Amino acid sequence: GDSVTQMEGPVTLSEEAFLTINCTYTATGYPSLFWYVQYPGEGLQLLLKATKADDKGSNKGFEATYRKETTSFHLEKGSVQVSDSAVYFCALYSGSARQLTFGSGTQLTVLP
Amino acid sequence: DTAVSQTPKYLVTQMGNDKSIKCEQNLGHDTMYWYKQDSKKFLKIMFSYNNKELIINETVPNRFSPKSPDKAHLNLHINSLELGDSAVYFCASSRREGGRVNEQYFGPGTRLTVT
Numbered sequence: 001g002d003s004v005t006q007m008e009g010p011v012t013l014s015e016e017a018f019l020t021i022n023c024t025y026t027a028t029g030y031p032s033l034f035w036y037v038q039y040p041g042e043g044l045q046l047l048l049k050a051t052k053a054d055d056k057g058s059n060k061g062f063e064a065t066y067r068k069e070t071t072s073f074h075l076e077k078g079s080v081q082v083s084d085s086a087v088y089f090c091a092l093y094s095g096s097a098r099q100l101t102f103g104s105g106t107q108l109t110v111l112p
Numbered sequence: 113d114t115a116v117s118q119t120p121k122y123l124v125t126q127m128g129n130d131k132s133i134k135c136e137q138n139l140g141h142d143t144m145y146w147y148k149q150d151s152k153k154f155l156k157i158m159f160s161y162n163n164k165e166l167i168i169n170e171t172v173p174n175r176f177s178p179k180s181p182d183k184a185h186l187n188l189h190i191n192s193l194e195l196g197d198s199a200v201y202f203c204a205s206s207r208r209e210g211g212r213v214n215e216q217y218f219g220p221g222t223r224l225t226v227t
Contacts, residue, residue, distance in 0.1 A: 034215060038153075043116075043202055043218035087153055099160060099168055100216060105153040 002027045006090050006103035013080055013110050021075040021106050023064075023090035031094040033057075033066055033073040038087040038105070047075075047088070080110045115139050116219040118203050124225045125193055133188045133222045135203030143167075144186035145204040145216065146178060155202075161186050162208065193226045200224070 007022040025031065032051045036044040048057030053068035062077045073090060090103040116137045125131055137144065145168075146158040159178040160168035166178065175191045186203060203219040 036218075043220045044155075044204075045218070046215045049215055089155065099157055102155045105155070107153070 002031070002092060002094050002097045002101040004090050004092055004101055004103035006106050008104075008106070010107040010109060013108070015082055015110055015112050016079045017110075019075070019077040019080045019084075019108070021088055021090075021108070023073045023075065023103060025071050025073065025090075025092050027071075027092055027094045027101075028096050029094055030068075031092040033064070034091040034093070034100070035062070035064055035073070035075050036089040036091060036102075038089065040086070044089065080108075082110045082112050084108060085110045116203055116205055116217050118201075118219040118222050120222060121220065122223050122225075124227065126227055127193055127195060129193050130189070130191045131193060131224075132190070133201055133203075133224075135186050135188070135219055137184055137203075137205040137217070137219075139205055139207075139217060141205035141207045141217070142183055143206050143208055144180065144183070145206075146186065146188050147202040147204065147218075149200045149202060149221070151199070159186075159188075190224075193224075195226050198224055198226045 003026045005024050034049045035047040037047045038044045048059040050057040050066035056065045064073050064075045087105045089105045091100045119134045143162045145160045148156050158172045161180045177189045179187045200221045200223050202221050204216040206216040
C-alpha cells in the first residue's frame with residue numbers, strides 16, 4: 001500500500017537558518033504530493049503541492065521538488081523565521097487508494 | 113468567511129456518553145472527510161463521503177457513525193465514548209476533478225476529552 005516516511009523530529013533551528021525536512025514515499029502509479037502545515041491549535045493548511053515528476057511546488061519561501069527517481073519530496077526553506085514554527089506533514093494522493101496518506105509529521109521550532 | 117467549520121471546538125465528556133461533532137463547508141466541494149489526530153500528531157483517516165455516499169470506511173469502531181444530510185455537511189456521531197477516543201478530530205473537504213481528488217481543506221479541529 002501507499003506510505004510516506006518523514007524525517008523524525010523535533011527539529012530546532014535558529015532564525016535565518018536553512019531548513020530541510022526529508023520526505024520519501026511508496027506508491028503505485030503517479031501520485032500527487034503535498035506538504036501541509038499545522039500551526040499550534042489550528043487545522044492543517046496546504047503549504048504546497050506537485051502533481052507530476054520534476055514539478056516544483058513553492059509557497060511562502062518554501063519549496064519542494066517531486067523526484068520520481070528517488071521517490072522523494074523534500075521540503076526546503078532558505079531562511080526560517082520564528083513564525084514558521086509548526087508541524088509539517090508530507091502527504092500523497094494516489095488514484096488507486098483514493099485517499100490522502102500522511103507522514104507522521106515533523107515538529108519545527110525556530111528560536112529567535 | 114470560514115471555508116470549513118466545525119462545532120464544538122472543545123468537547124469534554126464522560127465515558128459512556130454519546131456525542132456529536134458537526135462539520136460544514138461552504139466551498140462547493142463534493143467530498144468530505146473525518147480524521148483523528150492522536151497526541152503524537154499522527155493523522156488517521158476515519159471516513160470519507162462523496163456526494164453523500166460513503167467511499168472510505170477505515171477500521172474504525174462501529175461506535176463512530178458519520179452522517180451526511182447534504183454534500184455541505186458531514187457530522188460525526190460517537191456512541192459509548194471511551195477514554196481512547198480522546199483526540200483532536202478534523203473535518204476536511206475536497207473537489208474531485210477529472211477523477212483525481214484535489215487538495216483537501218481542513219477545519220480547525222475539535223478537541224475531544226473523555227474523562
